Amino acid sequence: MKRIHFIAIGGAVMHQLALALHNQGNIVSGSDDEINDPAKSNLAAAGILPPAFGWHPEKITKELDAIVLGMHAKADNPELLAAQSLNIPIYSFPQxxxxxxxxxxxxxxxxxxxxxxxxxxxxxxxxxxxxxxxxxxxxxxxxxxxxxxxxxxxxxxxxxxxxxxxxxxxxxxxxxxxxxxxxxxxxxxxxxxxxxxxxxxxxxxxxxxxxxxxxxxxxxxxxxxxxxxxxxxxxxxxxxxxxxxxxxxxxxxxxxxxxxxxxxxxxxxxxxxxxxxxxxxxxxxxxxxxxxxxxxxxSTFTGAAKRLEKIAEKEGLVAYRDFAHAPSKLKATLDAVREAYPDHLLVACFELHTYSSLNEQFLSEYAHSMDNADTSIVYFSRHALELKGLPPLQTEIVKNYFERNDLTVIDDKQTLQNAVQETLSKADRPVCLLLMSSGTFDGIDWNSVASHFTLSKSNI
Structure with a gap:
């Protein structure tokens, strides 16, 4: 049994490692400046959710056998500095x-x-x-x-x-x-x-x-x-x-x-x-x-979460979500869906969400990556740019980098939802809706969007 403290315990995989070590019988503690679900609920159920958010250097004592340091923690993190001063072994996650x-x-x-x-x-x-x-x-x-x-x-x-x-x-x-x-x-x-x-x-x-x-x-x-x-x-x-x-x-x-x-x-x-x-x-x-x-x-493998995961299916409509965010991933996912559903109207929505995808220096890598869809929509939020410390993007500039003349670029959540609903309402054949993002499209309820879809049989 070891005493292990996690600095930045709330990460998606960090908290899972904490749980695994806790389940082995180790004494696990941790801190973070913010912990959201599912990490928050998972840690609470195991009894190792920090009682308060923030960094608490008083938690760092010589009784600890190891510190596991998350990527989210900065070099001046007070708990990290305390661990360094006490010469406690510090490991990154993979170490x-x-x-x-x-x-x-x-x-x-x-x-x-x-x-x-x-x-x-x-x-x-x-x-x-x-x-x-x-x-x-x-x-x-x-x-x-x-x-x-x-x-x-x-x-x-x-x-x-x-x-x-x-x-x-x-x-x-x-x-x-x-x-x-x-x-x-x-x-x-x-x-x-x-x-x-x-x-x-x-x-x-x-x-x-x-x-x-x-x-x-x-x-x-x-x-x-x-x-x-x-x-x-x-x-x-x-x-x-x-x-x-x-x-x-x-x-x-x-x-x-x-x-x-x-x-x-x-x-x-x-x-x-x-x-x-x-x-x-x-x-x-x-x-x-x-x-x-x-x-x-x-033959019984149905896929990992958010990897070409089917999220809705009804008469005339099938919807998938996928983690695709890099240019090569976009193209591979679109090619896959196009090949599997050659006769469907393929409506593809992609969210610029990662630091790379929101960086104008990288956007040229997306040229022609959305070409295989019948209707292509790219979305980004101004809030995401602010969080990553990046300068504002103009929708027309983003469109130019994708090199598709009929591409729609949207930077407002409600406008995106309206645009997708309008596209679905005008469909004259079965539709495949493909949602690609490492984020959540700012929390749009796509199941609700799909639930309002009705394909007029007179148009098929």
Whole structure:
């Protein structure tokens, strides 16, 4: 049993690690200047919700065995300064995860996109096969009560993030996991606030591969030219195994994969997700699962939360939400939905929400990323710009960067809701509504929007 204090305990994954350590029998405490649901309710249910918000350096005593420092905490955080003055061991999130899993076999899923889905697929198959394992994943997954689990299992599956570990450890999180098996799913520029050029961003993955032990397994996306460059540069000492798109077809919007043991119908769709499935298959087979058992298990995988998640379906309308926010993710998600629903009116709404997407220096990366929709709408809020300390954006300037003449750009929540409702009301064929954001569109109730949709049969 250890005494562990979390600085910035309210983070989405930080609080999940706190809960996992608490469930192991450790004495866990924490602080944060703001904690919202679901973290607030989860911590309260476990009895470890801080009694008051804010930073309390008096909580930092020599009795503590470790400090886990969240990325949200700044360098002048009073609790951090107190811990430093007392020489208490300070770990970033990934450093502590490694500390508690260094005796396990570690599988790390890395890359610019697809990490959560591939990690979730592996977890789903392992659970289906009854194997014991720990995990860390960045989304809610059906069949799992939490997104971080730590036990005495001999195996851990980790979603690996390239974002910096903490304010005092600014190297990417993936550098600290030291995997025995890894996936590299894609390389496409992101996090402009940390990696100001694409070359700097790509070099993080090169350093990651060079930091892996010689002979470790790497499953890499052979259809991503940038991934292949990274592997050629930095993967020479690894057991590098490419994966490619499987042979498949669509039938009534469902993907059917042609395998060596016959056809398999799967619940997820989109070429990017079928590629993700191939990565998961490679990992699972290395972990001892047969191809037949893999496909038997994966056929029941319905996806992670907010990853092409179906949120509404009624006569004439199907609606999905997706976490897509980077240009490559937008395009892959739109291509997937277009291919699965070729005869539907595809209405795509995208929210500029991340620091990169709201930064005018990065907006040119979105050129033509929304072209595959019949109707494309881009939304951003002035409040989000203020929170991130970015200058105002003009809707016309945003439109120009997307290079689509009929694109609609909106910076007001009610105007967005009205525009979508009007578009749906004029539909002359079945509609697929696709909502893409790492945020919430400022809390719009899309189920309510969908509930008012009625497709006039006389127009079909």
């Amino acid at each position: 502590y995860v490694y500390e508690v899993s260094k005796n396990k076999k570690r599988v790390v899923v890395a890359g610019s996109h697809g990490k959560t889905t591939i990690t979730s697929m592996i977890m789903h198959v392992l659970k289906h096969q009854g194997l014991q394992f720990d995990y860390l994943v960045g989304a809610k997954l059906a069949g799992f009560d939490q997104s971080v689990q730590l036990t005495d299992a001999p195996l851990i599956i980790l979603e690996g993030d390239e974002y910096p570990a903490s304010v005092i450890e600014k190297r990417p999180k993936i550098f600290f996991y030291h995997p025995h098996i890894s996936v590299l799913s894609g390389v496409a520029w992101d996090h402009i606030n940390v990696f100001p050029t694409y070359e700097i961003y790509r070099s993080q993955f090169e350093q990651y591969l060079k930091g892996m032990d010689a002979g470790a397994s790497l499953y890499y996306n052979n259809e991503d030219s940038e991934v292949k460059i990274v592997v050629d540069i930095a993967g020479q000492a690894l057991k590098a195994v490419p994966y490619n798109m499987p042979d498949f077809r669509y039938e009534n919007g469902e993907a059917i994969i042609n395998t060596t043991n016959g056809e398999v119908k799967v619940a997820v769709f989109g070429r990017h997700n079928l590629l993700n499935m191939q990565a998961a298959k490679g990992v699972c087979m290395e972990l001892g699962i047969s191809e037949v058992d893999f496909y038997n298990a994966i």
